[in-house]
Amino acid sequence: MKSGRLVYMNGVFVPENEAKISIFDSALMFGDMVFEMTRSFNKKQFKLREHLERLYMGIKLLHIPINMSIDELEQACLVTVEKNEPFFGEHDEHRLMINVSRGPLGLYAPVFDGKLEPTVVIADFPLKWTVSGMAPLFDTGINAVIPSQRAIPASLMEPKIKNRSRLFYQMANIEVSQMKGENNWALLLDPDGFITEGTGDNFFIVKNGEILTPEGRNILRGVSRAYIFDLAKELGIPCRECNIEPYDVYEADEAFMTATPFCLLPTVSLNGIKIGSGKMGDTSKALLKKWSANVGVDIESQIKEYGKEVAILNSDAPTPYQFKRK
Amino acid sequence: MKSGRLVYMNGVFVPENEAKISIFDSALMFGDMVFEMTRSFNKKQFKLREHLERLYMGIKLLHIPINMSIDELEQACLVTVEKNEPFFGEHDEHRLMINVSRGPLGLYAPVFDGKLEPTVVIADFPLKWTVSGMAPLFDTGINAVIPSQRAIPASLMEPKIKNRSRLFYQMANIEVSQMKGENNWALLLDPDGFITEGTGDNFFIVKNGEILTPEGRNILRGVSRAYIFDLAKELGIPCRECNIEPYDVYEADEAFMTATPFCLLPTVSLNGIKIGSGKMGDTSKALLKKWSANVGVDIESQIKEYGKEVAILNSDAPTPYQFKRK
Amino acid sequence: MKSGRLVYMNGVFVPENEAKISIFDSALMFGDMVFEMTRSFNKKQFKLREHLERLYMGIKLLHIPINMSIDELEQACLVTVEKNEPFFGEHDEHRLMINVSRGPLGLYAPVFDGKLEPTVVIADFPLKWTVSGMAPLFDTGINAVIPSQRAIPASLMEPKIKNRSRLFYQMANIEVSQMKGENNWALLLDPDGFITEGTGDNFFIVKNGEILTPEGRNILRGVSRAYIFDLAKELGIPCRECNIEPYDVYEADEAFMTATPFCLLPTVSLNGIKIGSGKMGDTSKALLKKWSANVGVDIESQIKEYGKEVAILNSDAPTPYQFKRK
Amino acid sequence: MKSGRLVYMNGVFVPENEAKISIFDSALMFGDMVFEMTRSFNKKQFKLREHLERLYMGIKLLHIPINMSIDELEQACLVTVEKNEPFFGEHDEHRLMINVSRGPLGLYAPVFDGKLEPTVVIADFPLKWTVSGMAPLFDTGINAVIPSQRAIPASLMEPKIKNRSRLFYQMANIEVSQMKGENNWALLLDPDGFITEGTGDNFFIVKNGEILTPEGRNILRGVSRAYIFDLAKELGIPCRECNIEPYDVYEADEAFMTATPFCLLPTVSLNGIKIGSGKMGDTSKALLKKWSANVGVDIESQIKEYGKEVAILNSDAPTPYQFKRK
């Protein structure tokens, strides 16, 4: 089945199901790839530049010899969206996946006739794929679970570079999939015992009228995470980084996760112990409401709509292995 | 340029330059892939079963729902070699790269018409690609360099699973590429300060007639590493695992690295400080000689031959970025 | 309901349900108590002296000013058993709990008319209370689960002193009680990622014909654990201590737990991943058989008999909170 | 000798010297008990609600299935005080000890006729027992001593839960009792080398007009500690948490300890090295004065009065083993 959607691959557009990377690419050999995943609101990309700036920081630190400027890459993203829009539904949003790797390893030059260059990919697919399964979580909330797997600290591998060497995320997800109950999402401690992040989302608590989130040390400093600081400012709510331990979460009034696709989801318990009222809190609601207002999309309603739609779609889409919300 | 070589991809053979993996595969999303890389001696695969057993241990621990048995995969490897032999030179050896990932993530099911299954790849390319650049090292020896980058300990991400989340290997390689001098290869310490391994090879020292290698904790337990134990037994030389610190290396009589493609290369200095005589030692030579005898190939000579041949080949094969011996 | 059983308390025998310790005792104030729990085989105490020697090591290290010699305490144990035997069934075994604390804290002297002395308690109850629920485990085996909770290393609190400051055991048990599946027992890692022990049992693996158990560092060095070394010697099986990581367990051929009440139980999986055949292994069986022969009791049969008996007993004995096998 | 004082035990009042806990209780088996110790000023309980809230946080985290609400427990405390007041002297203050454990372990159900429930205890004794020996310290000050024993970090056992697994407190006290000199109190470092707390008290320094105390991480967050923040606010002195190292203490102008029974005592040296003037500092004095004013009791005078009184009492009250100020 051809979807019509096209993926940008080093300057060429190919059908989505042909968007592939050589097995000789450093991305596959070492998990040596940086990436970003964005979304639109009402078809307009949100914070695209911020995502790309983080991407270029990773490119710099990994010494990837890319020839494209950030402006060129931004332009390529916009063209990709434009090309794909005809194949998107009216209410769909564009989720971009932007990948950059060092390209094929030099020793495999013969396979590429000596043409070795970084690999740049821009895929564009409907946001609903990612978020439809999360629709019920606005009501039930997430149960954050601390697995035995610890976050790898920045001194060993820098999580602030959004990279593809994240096997330990899967190890955490496997572990959490073995817990009783529903709506379990992993929340990782670092080796010091501080809360870091989920396996793809940032974590916040609200306590005594303040919004608190782990220091930007052993985490990806999420674009949505940064936006919470902006929203809090607009709402006049103090918001700051600090070290957060599980005990602080148990004492919190509210908690939530943030990530680009779903923006903000309530976290109502930790290891099965209720946080605050055990429901989405007022501050969480205010943030999500403000966010929705700012971008002109009722985020919760949109995702719930997607949830209805995709439930049908998914009925005949068995997945080989799923740990969580995929 | 078509080489004729074919790659096994989930039961189908495709040309080498079309051997690619979907950008929606867990391998690319998380570095969530296990792999093996083997070699032949006189066209006969060496320790293939041992490699596959390690692969299946990784498959088990990562909960990859593979349908192929180890026997079937072994058979597929042999068929792949057979199919490719016509495109190999008389003196070439077959280097296999066997990759297994969880396959496309469930949320991207629409791209695959719902057909989601683990990804199994077997590539087969000439060993000389990997080893030709190493030919001079039998004479000059390697200068092992300890970079600031530490090995990620097994408690955070299991190195004994041969996986593709190895960005920190590249970080170490980048660092070492900035050192003065020639023939610098990274040798990683773990956070306790013990020597672990190189970024793709195991490390040994010889001291007072004993062969010593780091405990099998924060390393990949290499197949060649295990074979050194066998060779030592055959030669009547004691060989054991222990914690090794840089100081122990400085006091050693000899040192060497092992890996599947080159078998054994002398390490003649650490951080520029000479080890023993500063040349390949007698025990190292005896091991390599015995290895050569056992497999019926003069390993050093073969690689030196490849070195001459590929020097020509490589002259017009610029590589975009190389840290080391690629 | 009076059981008739009596508990030794500082030289006096009191009914079991009156065996209590002052709330002003250092044992309750600080978890400042050492203890031992023994069992009999055919009514004869097993390794009582070894248990008491470990107890006196703890007494020495905690500077508990006990006046009783080890011989006197041993004698008191035997008298306690003798006094209680009339209230034990024919097939019952005597399980002793021997507690020694520093006694009431000095500041509470007024409560005790200034009479402050260490607290020495010897209780004697039927072994079946402890083991009846474990009867099915000889067939099903244990699924060892690694919780997020780590063992406290010896450098922070010495686990080789069998003490009562074990809140973290309960934390681990709570965590494991939240895992899916049956027969889950906690198996703790230390902060280095090495396997230590369960929350009341020692752990062994069998690999390539060798019996291996964690080094005696961050564990209680169990009396049953030591007996495995004796049995292995009798059976001519090599047995040694080493650092064991989860990976080693996954590679093992067999695994088992030991503890005084049940002697040896098979561990057939780790975190749900099968170990070896997934059944009690031959070496485990041989050890248990030899143990049974040596003490003249078929250990497995005895516990299975207790299992039948107590199933009835327990039907009207609701427990307020149980994490595991209590 | 009967004192007349009564202890609340699961709804029943018993004489103080009969207030005991079964040896089969989880409190004694695992140090699995949470507790609070309060005091009155002029017979009125101080911050009782804050103490109970902390207690209930511990009950929640340890999953203790208590049936009593916090209001009911508060009421029980007040009734206990009322019942005991006739047996208190005119100038005595009520020190409550409130203990809650999970109760007898399920396996010992036969001892309790199957009636298993959490253990709730409220004892009420004269404050002077605790503080009389501290009277001279207002003048001499405390010499804080850093023992080899480190605080167990929160990631291994949560000190913010006021629990009874505190054997390492006794280990620290034993160590400090072996130091030369007088008035030595333990002050624990965590494994990172930061100052945490004493073995029952919180620590503060005053530097450049600011009051500083260790971050609330590896400590019990004391009720008196929190009250210092209130007092500082009333006095207009900045007060904040930060990481404090021994060096910072040596550079400080003043230092003090806080705890419920004595409120605030000057710490005049660290490891025998004078802090500031080596006497109780002005800020310390101002805090204690304000505290006294707020509660209507001259705290220092009251304790000094108790000191005279109990000196006589204690003359025939030998204690078996005392490390410190008991």
Added chain:
Amino acid sequence: MKSGRLVYMNGVFVPENEAKISIFDSALMFGDMVFEMTRSFNKKQFKLREHLERLYMGIKLLHIPINMSIDELEQACLVTVEKNEPFFGEHDEHRLMINVSRGPLGLYAPVFDGKLEPTVVIADFPLKWTVSGMAPLFDTGINAVIPSQRAIPASLMEPKIKNRSRLFYQMANIEVSQMKGENNWALLLDPDGFITEGTGDNFFIVKNGEILTPEGRNILRGVSRAYIFDLAKELGIPCRECNIEPYDVYEADEAFMTATPFCLLPTVSLNGIKIGSGKMGDTSKALLKKWSANVGVDIESQIKEYGKEVAILNSDAPTPYQFKRK
């Protein structure tokens, strides 16, 4: 060649080349010496008192039984400068080196006729010796390099005491001397992966208009470092301490090093990756300009002048071994 310069040694002035310390002194036996190194501006000592206060803190913590008061030592410093001024050039500045050790170890008393006392030394030499080689760095900037060698954390040896047990500084310098490129200065991480300091200088970054420097934990809290806080205040630029990781440096707009002799030098790259514009930034310039104005010396010009002068001087002054800027 006699320079005329004199060194104060325990009350006596000796020629510079006779300023020596007994091999039996604790300074040489254990690196058991504290010291300060100051400079003048226009011949006037800068922050001499602050240096001496830090020195006396070290004397206190090391229990050195010095008889001299801080006032006496300050006086001795001034006298030393006065005595030496005749031998200084018109544009020279006075660099003092003030050393205090415990003196000869007691067991060597016979060598000293039993006269054992702390060793106090004040040397006075031209600042240009230290800074002339740094002249080009105002233009090229420093490339900070993170070596494998980590800073020893304060919990193991207190870097806030300016002491002479700094072998690990030399180890770091050796390592950095092996890096390609020019102007490489070591910048040490602590074992947590936070940036600490250079081997004799403090480190700052400027980011979003704020000046940031590592927390005063695993570093020497430099006098120049403290002065940056003063200057920032004067200039109205926020300046604060925080944990800084390499990633933060890569994201910074500017970076610089500070130390007494050179005051402030731009750091334009980290591990070869450009920081900000790769040149001395505006904030750095403003700080240096203000500093120059405050002390009445154009710091950069002065050092550049010295650079010209000493280039000649050094031409026949081979050094046996130099890692860096000596």
Added chain:
Amino acid sequence: MKSGRLVYMNGVFVPENEAKISIFDSALMFGDMVFEMTRSFNKKQFKLREHLERLYMGIKLLHIPINMSIDELEQACLVTVEKNEPFFGEHDEHRLMINVSRGPLGLYAPVFDGKLEPTVVIADFPLKWTVSGMAPLFDTGINAVIPSQRAIPASLMEPKIKNRSRLFYQMANIEVSQMKGENNWALLLDPDGFITEGTGDNFFIVKNGEILTPEGRNILRGVSRAYIFDLAKELGIPCRECNIEPYDVYEADEAFMTATPFCLLPTVSLNGIKIGSGKMGDTSKALLKKWSANVGVDIESQIKEYGKEVAILNSDAPTPYQFKRK
């Protein structure tokens, strides 16, 4: 008072009290010096070559550009002894102190007329200075005390290089000097909680007929320590390295310290808790006896003789500050 003894200093012999090192030497600036201290038996140097080999390993690792070969240095040692013998008593032994540093730092070249070279010193003084105070310890034994100060692990500063950056030894000694009781010697734990060494001596235990000593990781690998292995072999007693925790010492049958000057001294308690019988054990005695026999000196008697003699000498030799046995 001139003793007549001479010290070798870079090829020149100077009187002992003039043996001094420039304050501009790297030894004093950084503790950047390696050294050895030897002794004679019956005037014959013991294991001089082994000491020098260790010294040259340090010279190599610190990149000290020495021009003297090991043979030349050995020769210089022997000449130094010969020159000094006339000033030694008949029963005196020669204790050599051999120091090598990088020499004056390059920036201080003007002080040395540009003549910069490594500093080589050989002093020769009577052994009795060091050991006379230890005479009673053969009878009383040492009480080993574990201070709060931890050994710096090899990954941060290599203790196997016998270097002069040992301020933390003094910190440990200061701490232990504050303990009650007599004969207290520091015994350092590493950050993992394993026993390392004293501040100048190695540690052994004897348990179940085996001699055990800490692994050669975070310690100086002493020449006397190595000789214990030789002696044990001669006596047929098994002797091996392993990780030793305080608990193991408490369980040991005997313990002792070794160092060059005193050879072997019994350690009879740890932190005041008796080890074994609390007296010098049989194995310790056998080792010392064998050692004495091998070298032809009754070691214990000799030191006891020195003890008598020097007691008089020391009566008018006040020392400014002594932590221990100096």
